[in-house]
Amino acid sequence: xxxxxxxxVPNPMTPNTAIVFNExxxxxxxxxxxxCRADVLHPNPVKxxxxxxxxxxxxxxxxxxxLACRIPGASELNSPLxxxxxxxxxxxxxxxxxxxxxxxxxxxxxxxxEKPLPHGF
Amino acid sequence: MYTNKTDIQNYPGxxxxxxxxxxxxxxxxxxxxxxxxxxxxxxxAIAAARRGAKVAVVDKGPLVRSGSGGTGIDHWHDACLNxxxxxxxEQLMExxxxxxxxxxxxxxxxxxxxxxxxxxxxxxxxxxxxLPIRDFDDEFEGSAFRDDTxxxxxxxDYENCTVIRLKGGALLKPTLSAEVERLGVQAYEYIxxxxxxxxxxxxxxxxRVIGAIAFSGRTGECYVFNAKSTIICSGxxxxxxxxxxxxxxxxxxFWDPNNTGEGQAMMAEAGAELTLMESNYTICANGGMRxxxxxxxxxxxTWYGCPxxxxxxxxxxxxxxGKVMDWSEIYKxxxxxxxxxxxxxxxxxxxxxxxxxxxxxxxxxxxxFYADLPSMPPDERRVLWGLMIGNEGKTNYPVYKLYGxxxxxxxxxxxxxxxxxxxxxxxxxxxxxxxxxVYEPWRECQKCSNCAVYDWTMKTTLDGLYVAGLTAGNxxxxxxxxxxxxxxxxxWKAAKQTELIPVNEDQVQKYREQIYAPTKRDYGIGWKEFxxxxxxxxxxxxxxxxxxxxxxxxxxxxxxxxxxxxQQLYARNPHELMRTNECYTQIMVSEMTxxxxxxxxxxxPTMNFKRLDYPGTDEGENEKYITITVKDGKYTTGEIPVKYxxxxxxxxSFKENYDKYCALED
Numbered sequence: 001x002x003x004x005x006x007x008x009v010p011n012p013m014t015p016n017t018a019i020v021f022n023e024x025x026x027x028x029x030x031x032x033x034x035x036c037r038a039d040v041l042h043p044n045p046v047k048x049x050x051x052x053x054x055x056x057x058x059x060x061x062x063x064x065x066x067l068a069c070r071i072p073g074a075s076e077l078n079s080p081l082x083x084x085x086x087x088x089x090x091x092x093x094x095x096x097x098x099x100x101x102x103x104x105x106x107x108x109x110x111x112x113x114e115k116p117l118p119h120g121f
Numbered sequence: 122m123y124t125n126k127t128d129i130q131n132y133p134g135x136x137x138x139x140x141x142x143x144x145x146x147x148x149x150x151x152x153x154x155x156x157x158x159x160x161x162x163x164x165x166a167i168a169a170a171r172r173g174a175k176v177a178v179v180d181k182g183p184l185v186r187s188g189s190g191g192t193g194i195d196h197w198h199d200a201c202l203n204x205x206x207x208x209x210x211e212q213l214m215e216x217x218x219x220x221x222x223x224x225x226x227x228x229x230x231x232x233x234x235x236x237x238x239x240x241x242x243x244x245x246x247x248x249x250x251x252l253p254i255r256d257f258d259d260e261f262e263g264s265a266f267r268d269d270t271x272x273x274x275x276x277x278d279y280e281n282c283t284v285i286r287l288k289g290g291a292l293l294k295p296t297l298s299a300e301v302e303r304l305g306v307q308a309y310e311y312i313x314x315x316x317x318x319x320x321x322x323x324x325x326x327x328x329r330v331i332g333a334i335a336f337s338g339r340t341g342e343c344y345v346f347n348a349k350s351t352i353i354c355s356g357x358x359x360x361x362x363x364x365x366x367x368x369x370x371x372x373x374x375f376w377d378p379n380n381t382g383e384g385q386a387m388m389a390e391a392g393a394e395l396t397l398m399e400s401n402y403t404i405c406a407n408g409g410m411r412x413x414x415x416x417x418x419x420x421x422x423t424w425y426g427c428p429x430x431x432x433x434x435x436x437x438x439x440x441x442x443g444k445v446m447d448w449s450e451i452y453k454x455x456x457x458x459x460x461x462x463x464x465x466x467x468x469x470x471x472x473x474x475x476x477x478x479x480x481x482x483x484x485x486x487x488x489x490f491y492a493d494l495p496s497m498p499p500d501e502r503r504v505l506w507g508l509m510i511g512n513e514g515k516t517n518y519p520v521y522k523l524y525g526x527x528x529x530x531x532x533x534x535x536x537x538x539x540x541x542x543x544x545x546x547x548x549x550x551x552x553x554x555x556x557x558x559v560y561e562p563w564r565e566c567q568k569c570s571n572c573a574v575y576d577w578t579m580k581t582t583l584d585g586l587y588v589a590g591l592t593a594g595n596x597x598x599x600x601x602x603x604x605x606x607x608x609x610x611x612x613w614k615a616a617k618q619t620e621l622i623p624v625n626e627d628q629v630q631k632y633r634e635q636i637y638a639p640t641k642r643d644y645g646i647g648w649k650e651f652x653x654x655x656x657x658x659x660x661x662x663x664x665x666x667x668x669x670x671x672x673x674x675x676x677x678x679x680x681x682x683x684x685x686x687x688q689q690l691y692a693r694n695p696h697e698l699m700r701t702n703e704c705y706t707q708i709m710v711s712e713m714t715x716x717x718x719x720x721x722x723x724x725x726p727t728m729n730f731k732r733l734d735y736p737g738t739d740e741g742e743n744e745k746y747i748t749i750t751v752k753d754g755k756y757t758t759g760e761i762p763v764k765y766x767x768x769x770x771x772x773x774s775f776k777e778n779y780d781k782y783c784a785l786e787d
Contacts, residue, residue, distance in 0.1 A: 009130050009133070010130065012130065013128075013130075014366075014367050014368070015368075015369060015370050016125065016128075017125045017128060018370060020123035020124065020125060021123065021124070021126075021127055022122060022123050022124070023124060023126060023127075024122075034183060035183055035185060035186050036182070036183075037181070037182030037183065037186060037187050037191065037377060037378070037379055038182070038371060038378060038379070039311065039338060039339070039696055042138050043138045044127060045132075045135055045136070045138065049127065050126075050127045051127060052127050052128070052129055052132055052135075053125070053127060053128050053129060054129045055696070056128075056370060057366035057367070057370055057371075057649075058366060058370060058371050058378065059370035059371060059372070060370065060371045060372055060374065060377070060378050060515075061369070061370060061371075061372045061413065061515070061519050062186075062191070062192045062514075062515045062518070062519060063192070063515075063517065063518025063519045063522070063523070064186045064191070064192060064518075066518050067517065067518050076123050077518060077519060077523060078123075079369075079413065079519065079523070080368065080369050080370070082368055082369065082409075083369050083372065083412065083413055085412065085413060085416055085417055085524070085536065085537065086537045087418075087491075087524075087529055087534045087535060087536045087537055088491055088534065088535050088537065089533055089534055089535075090493070090495045090533060090534065090535050091533065096527065096528060096529070096534070097527065098523060098524060098527050099527065100527060103526075103527040103528050104527075104528035105528055106525060106526050106527070106528055107525040107528055107529060107530045108525065109507075109525070111291070111507055111508070111510075111511025111512065111517060111521050111522075112260065112288055112289075112503065112504070112507040112508035112511055112512070113253050113287070113288035113289030113290070113291070113292075113508065113511075113512060114289075114291075114511075115253060115289060115292060
């Protein structure tokens with residue numbers, strides 16, 4: 001999208017996006033579309049493209065869409081800024097938060113009892 | 122790199138992606154029709170289908186994840202009959218009757234007893250269909266909360282052991298929906314049922330329910346279901362006082378945001394009696410001020426036992442009856458608890474000092490506070506951040522995995538507790554802390570409320586109509602699963618002795634006209650402004666303090682909105698059609714809440730119900746359920762005694778009634 005030309009568009013929705021996609025990785029399989037309880041996402045008219053984020057204002061932020069995605073890094077839950085929680089490292093007192101620039105290395109330890117999902121999801 | 126290139130704003134004016142046909146009618150016949158496919162609905166479908174019934178399930182979302190328990194559950198309540206439990210179902214009933222948080226004297230006791238009798242058995246059934254429930258790989262071997270013989274792990278109370286921690290509970294809904302599919306149950310997804318159909322189209326007390334009318338939120342097509350028995354598992358109304366998507370989408374809702382009360386509205390419309398419509402509180406209600414559920418530092422609920430430290434690292438003690446608890450006492454919670462909620466059901470036995478607000482004001486403890494996870498014993502830390510946070514609803518991805526992506530490590534990091542006003546929010550009102558700031562006119566239905574009146578078969582006051590789960594006043598996952606199966610057994614037992622009664626086409630036509638009216642308008646009011654406006658009426662006229670005049674003012678407002686804006690709702694696609702039909706539901710549920718509130722001529726501490734004009738409380742003759750239904754086109758209230766389920770025609774003991782009506786042999 002070229003924003004250099006001014007467009008007559010509605011204001012951005014709040015929350016803005018709820019879920020974001022990496023166009024280079026997403027294959028447009030629409031698994032996330034069909035797991036969302038609120039129909040936040042809709043199939044893209046261009047086959048193979050990421051779903052259209054139509055109703056971010058109805059997102060419950062349960063993350064089922066990202067859990068249903070089979071391609072690592074193709075989609076991500078984007079909690080609104082006011083929902084991004086912070087923490088303090090006990091030893092150093094450093095401030096960290098969800099969504100920060102240059103975060104520390106990820107903690108990939110899986111939750112207790114993590115198993116592949118049945119039912120294809 | 123993640124982008125927002127596929128936001129709708131970059132696709133101006135594109136067409137709806139699904140084929141739309143508002144004229145088409147799909148007709149389905151079945152033995153048992155289930156409206157709402159969450160935990161209760163899926164459990165009902167499985168129980169009925171296993172016994173040979175032809176079953177249809179209707180849900181506004183996809184069964185794999187729909188409903189309030191769709192994203193997981195970390196602990197399983199009231200498993201009184203598990204091998205380690207020291208609490209009998211009868212003892213548990215006393216606990217419920219004594220605790221207003223769970224309903225107190227207004228507890229639907231038969232529902233809680235069914236839950237206590239079947240909770241553990243239902244859990245073993247879930248294990249058979251593939252749900253991991255035990256510590257299968259001995260990760261917690263030797264821990265105080267683990268029984269090393271069975272591998273079962275207990276929560277909150279390690280002595281009496283009625284609450285079981287589920288290792289793998291995040292998979293509950295996908296496991297259930299896979300079984301529903303395997304049994305050949307017909308699932309109707311992204312479809313909203315909005316009205317019950319009745320014999321000869323006659324509604325009101327004494328009518329018989331023979332199905333329901335529904336429509337798709339994707340194609341707009343109409344679905345007419347004709348059934349011998351119908352079970353409503355559509356949850357609890359939400360959003361009567363609060364409608365805000367602006368701050369955090371639908372996350373201001375505690376339950377599945379698709380829970381908007383159409384079950385309650387359609388039951389009353391058909392003539393079934395509802396009760397506890399006047400019961401609501403501020404605890405779960407916070408507009409857009411909520412934090413991610415379970416996702417901030419806390420000492421309550423799922424976070425019970427986590428030390429809280431102040432800005433300087435000074436630990437705030439847990440106390441019990443004003444006495445500081447030591448660490449070993451905190452984890453040895455024993456029943457019955459003295460804190461709010463008690464250890465059996467909520468883990469709030471110990472709590473931070475009651476005078477904490479004063480201590481913050483005086484400077485003894487400095488804000489902000491943190492959850493000091495690193496100081497916990499390793500097994501307690503891992504079971505809190507790993508099992509509970511990780512399997513509980515809305516924690517697996519949005520909290521556990523997302524925080525982990527940004528490096529959150531419970532061994533090293535202290536999660537922040539939201540900074541809130543000390544006086545009002547660091548004591549009982551804002552617990553758990555992720556609820557954020559609360560405000561009295563922002564209310565939601567209480568945990569055991571807004572349900573149908575039902576008998577020991579879980580049949581409502583109308584033949585052919587049953588309820589389960591939240592719609593029966595049960596707020597637990599174990600309660601949804603057990604009451605779902607119990608209601609289904611009885612619904613199928615009745616269906617076997619019933620012929621299918623054909624639907625009345627005039628009634629179908631009448632409801633179709635109402636459902637599709639918003640598609641015929643291209644100007645008026647959108648669903649969001651409508652819902653927010655109705656919520657404002659409730660904030661003003663059904664808030665913390667009530668009186669006949671104020672409640673009547675609310676009813677006058679809704680009468681006027683019905684004549685005005687409700688006739689101007691527009692829907693530009695099937696999704697908006699679904700949401701505009703929720704507007705009808707919302708106004709009806711709100712009117713019933715106002716009407717039932719007017720009928721209760723006293724205050725009730727149990728219900729958090731305060732009348733300015735009737736400050737006397739609900740003792741003696743005022744101790745009763747207020748009922749409400751629609752008769753001759755008007756809301757009609759009545760009353761029935763508390764514990765009606767232990768009075769004639771029923772036996773006087775829970776056990777006798779359960780044995781007679783549990784329908785396990787059928």
